[in-house]
Amino acid sequence: MLYFIYSGMFFEKSLYGDLLKLGKFRVLEHEQNTMIIEAEKDFVKELKKKPSMFIHSIFRIGNITDIDEGRYVDSLHTAVESLKLKKGKRIRIECYDVNSKRGLSAKQIEMELSAKLKKEGFSPELVKPDLLLYLVLINMKCYSGVADYRKLHVKFLNPLRHYGKEGGRLVSRSEAKLLEAFEAFRIKGKGIALDLGAAPGGWSAVLVKKGYKVVAIDNADLEYEKIEEQRMSVKVLTNLRKKKTDINEQLRNVDIVHIRENASAAFSRMELKGVSLVANDMNIEPEQSAQLLMNYIGFLKRDARLIMTVKCISRKVSKHIANAERILEDRFEVKGIKELPSNRQEVTLFAKSA
Ligand SMILES: C[S@@+](CC[C@H](N)C(=O)[O-])C[C@H]1O[C@@H](n2cnc3c(N)ncnc32)[C@H](O)[C@@H]1O
Incomplete structure (x- = not known):
């Protein structure tokens, strides 16, 4: 055959x-x-x-x-x-x-x-x-x-031809990557999404369209104009103080709260409850990315979903995947890992919090 x-x-x-x-x-x-x-x-x-x-x-x-x-x-x-x-x-x-x-x-x-x-x-x-x-x-x-x-x-x-368009509009490769993950792992849901490594904002915008309110964390700027052109509202928070900021309160009247901080700093300066989806597209070594993500575990609901890009920084693909899995396994059950059509030198991991 x-x-x-x-x-x-x-x-x-x-x-x-x-x-x-x-x-x-x-x-x-x-x-x-x-x-x-x-x-x-x-x-x-x-x-x-x-x-x-x-x-x-x-x-x-x-x-x-x-x-x-x-x-x-x-x-x-x-x-x-x-x-x-x-x-x-x-x-x-x-x-x-x-x-x-x-x-x-x-x-x-x-x-x-x-x-x-x-x-x-x-x-x-x-x-x-x-x-x-x-x-x-x-x-x-x-x-x-x-x-x-x-x-x-x-x-x-x-697949690239299929995912390249959504409602007739071309989406970026990273947006396509998230759409593919939703389809490949049959993810449904709504609520609050935490987007780690969010800039320039492609994933955040997709998440809003899927019905989530988004907490975007990245020390780089999002493309605010482009996001607002799509009729989404963004609030930017910079220099969060030691007194923890209530992010649920900040989210009340906007679609996206952008915390313009590094993921290694933001978690200690914020209060947040009820995250149902973590999206992690930080372009750093998988082990470090998984470790940073674990700092946010206290903000998650039970059964929260995780979509994470695992960057294969060398051809030792299985090693990079195993390193990320080892760290996540403590609090997540990995449900699937796939190299999606819009991935480049990376695979996408899907997990549920245990
Ligand atoms: C591939 S881009 C993300 C693209 C994004 N998902 C989108 O659709 O627009 C990776 C991002 O991770 C961010 N990043 C890398 N390390 C980070 C860290 N420690 N904390 C927060 N963001 C980080 C970078 O600033 C960069 O904007």
């Missing part, structure tokens, strides 16, 4: 390790952070049993079609025909052009093919399809397949 695999750039070695845990495989194509592999076992099923940290998406490939340069879209249409679709099902086409770069964007290809299918009596459908028909273009070959949309673990080929 053939599979399309999408992973992060920095973690090739770790990805191979994850794939080997699923079974034996052979690599047919390896371009950028995508791969076509051949495996004996059903890797989609195996992945459900043994979740992987480094595989972002995996899709079963049904057919391989050569792409004819002169008849570019027509040859992709031949690839679609080779899947022998039944009429009557609502179909969404998704194309990922890894490296053929013919001047047509993946979106244009999807639109042209959808129009052709419509003429032939099929029902293209973007929002609630029955089937996802996917085309991966690598080295002038089209790897195609089709899957039941409802059963797919990930509903898109190229």
Whole structure:
């Protein structure tokens, strides 16, 4: 069986390790952070049993079609025909052009093919399809397949394209990273979020949109204007005195309270109750980041969630993760760790306070 695999750039070695845990495989194509592999076992099923940290998406490939340069879209249409679709099902086409770069964007290809299918009596459908028909273009070959949309673990080929937009607006990589974490770990909730390492404010803004009031801690400025343009209110607190400031009180009339202090100083000068989510994106060594975070444990509710970026400052990925976990384990139960599409040299850890 053939599979399309999408992973992060920095973690090739770790990805191979994850794939080997699923079974034996052979690599047919390896371009950028995508791969076509051949495996004996059903890797989609195996992945459900043994979740992987480094595989972002995996899709079963049904057919391989050569792409004819002169008849570019027509040859992709031949690839679609080779899947022998039944009429009557609502179909969404998704194309990922890894490296053929013919001047047509993946979106244009999807639109042209959808129009052709419509003429032939099929029902293209973007929002609630029955089937996802996917085309991966690598080295002038089209790897195609089709899957039941409802059963797919990930509903898109190229996560960066998917998360890059929210409500039509492009979000920054770090905003996308948080959105991906909410989806990957199925996080729901509201209340008060503590955002450690918050500047320039991408995560804080996402958290407000998700319904949280946010306590943002960073000694750098947030992009206040940009945040206010999105109709969110921010209050900045600097030079907190020894007499502890009641942050719940400060939060009453605003969406975000920004404490412009280092995380190693802020906790001792504030009073705060009822934090239901800690978001920690501090760009420091994982062990130090986890240690700083532990100073805030007294502010958390029972069962509070933690989303933390673990920076892999060297290729000793497992060591960095283990160092952070060791410190957190005292008060948190780690529920999952994943290298998300918008992570760069880092993984995202999700935990619940015990
Ligand atoms: C990657 S950026 C965070 C981006 C942010 N999540 C966003 O979406 O805009 C990392 C931030 O961590 C902050 N940081 C690093 N060490 C810190 C510390 N000890 N205390 C507070 N903030 C820290 C840096 O100032 C920097 O703004």
